[in-house]
Amino acid sequence: MKRRFLCQALACLAVVSTSGLAFASPSPETFQAKRPLRLIAPSSPGGILDLTSRLLGKTLSEQLGQPVVVENLPGAGGVIGMQAMLRAEPDGHTLVMGSLGPNAANYALHDKLPYKFEDFAPVAHVLTMPDVVVVNPKLPVKTIAELAAYARTRPNGLSMAVSTSGSSGHLAGDLLKQRAGITAVDVIYRGASPALTDLVAGQVDFMVDNLITALPLVRAGKLRALAVTTRQRAPELPDTPTMAESGYRDFDVSVWLGLFVSSRTPPAVVQALNVAVNKALADPALREKLAQQGGTAAGGSTRQFDSFVRAEKARWEQVIKDGNIKPE
CATH class of the missing domain: 3.40.190.150 (Bordetella uptake gene, domain 1)
Structure with a gap:
């Protein structure tokens, strides 16, 4: 055979x-x-x-x-x-x-x-x-700069949902924390669906997720997109800036x-x-x-x-x- x-x-x-x-x-x-x-x-x-x-x-x-x-x-x-x-x-x-x-x-x-x-x-x-940085719409931030400033006002920092340990979203999120100089606790999930469910419910503050899974929730108004992680904007989110446009010139994930x-x-x-x-x-x-x-x-x-x-x-x-x- x-x-x-x-x-x-x-x-x-x-x-x-x-x-x-x-x-x-x-x-x-x-x-x-x-x-x-x-x-x-x-x-x-x-x-x-x-x-x-x-x-x-x-x-x-x-x-x-x-x-x-x-x-x-x-x-x-x-x-x-x-x-x-x-x-x-x-x-x-x-x-x-x-x-x-x-x-x-x-x-x-x-x-x-x-x-x-x-x-x-x-x-x-x-x-x-691309990955995209998303937050619960109730979080009072609309840009990466506002997210960083808001995080610095929180005594214990923020919480970041992670779909899978070691994923592109996890690494991009950790890079964001490093570059912005902010504290955020990683909350690890067994996949994107449960992580996004908790983010929509306000159980966690923000997430860096794959566009394919975050996009429907952004379009429905259940999540707010702050930036995409690639050098070019995503055609699906033409009004969402890149991380480079948000002040992090060498950020490309x-x-x-x-x-x-x-x-x-x-x-x-x-x-x-x-x-x-x-x-x-x-x-x-x-x-x-x-x-x-x-x-x-x-x-x-x-x-x-x-x-x-x-x-x-x-x-x-x-x-x-x-x-x-x-x-x-």
């Missing part, structure tokens, strides 16, 4: 173009006899990892003509989902939706992890997106997601998966759905994604070291 799978993958790769996203379509026979693909989302339902996994999984399933089953495995800042993928048979039928925390920042945040950077083979960069498999997976199988994912990401309907929620479809080669992840790992190692950021 594995030999047949590898031969089919090699046959698929024989017609792959190397120019950007101009990949040939892998046939459904590339993957074993309609056997389902298992896509692990290492988060609770409702967050960016879950939503993106389901949107991508649906398009992949339609294009490959076989099921793509999304499985939520939250916990330990994404570590549980990473471990589950690595325990599976390394035949390309189990993938994990990775992100900044478990696949870049965690190596500097934690002294010990149950996996190594070299345990993963990058498949494809899936999505990029992006959310990113990408697919990984075990590094023990045959290289030809990894490349065949890359072809399939790039074809899905080129689908106009999927790109539009991601854009509607604040995301930009990425794509590209395995080598490009590998270089990107290595650069992110090095960048956050330095940021975490310089800021003495500790896991909660």
Whole structure:
């Protein structure tokens, strides 16, 4: 079975173009006899990892003509989902939706992890997106400067909701606290949904969250957006300034997601998966759905994604070291 799978993958790769996203379509026979693909989302339902996994999984399933089953495995800042993928048979039928925390920042945040950077083979960069600083509308602040000033008037500082320890929102929030010179207690949740629920209820003061999950609440008036964390404004929030415009010129944090498999997976199988994912990401309907929620479809080669992840790992190692950021 594995030999047949590898031969089919090699046959698929024989017609792959190397120019950007101009990949040939892998046939459904590339993957074993309609056997389902298992896509692990290492988060609770409702967050960016879950939503993106389901949107991508649906398009992949339609294009490959076989099921793509999304499985939520939250916990330990994404570590549980990473471990589950690595325990599976390394035949390309189990993938994990990775992100900044478990696949870049965690190596500097934690002294010990149950996996190594070299345990993963990058498949494809899936999505990029801004984070956004949001507060409960009852908080008397409308800008980052007002948030910082308000925090300094509070004897015990503020409380900051964190969807997942080590996530882009967590790190961006800690950077904000450092740069603004304010105190805020991190309140760690098991995903974006419970964190946002408490923020809307006024149980916590502010949060740095993925645009995809915060945007509906901002549009509904249940949260107030103060700034986005990327260098450019988000088209979905055109009136919301960037952190750079708010006085923090070198502040640039992006959310990113990408697919990984075990590094023990045959290289030809990894490349065949890359072809399939790039074809899905080129689908106009999927790109539009991601854009509607604040995301930009990425794509590209395995080598490009590998270089990107290595650069992110090095960048956050330095940021975490310089800021003495500790896991909660």
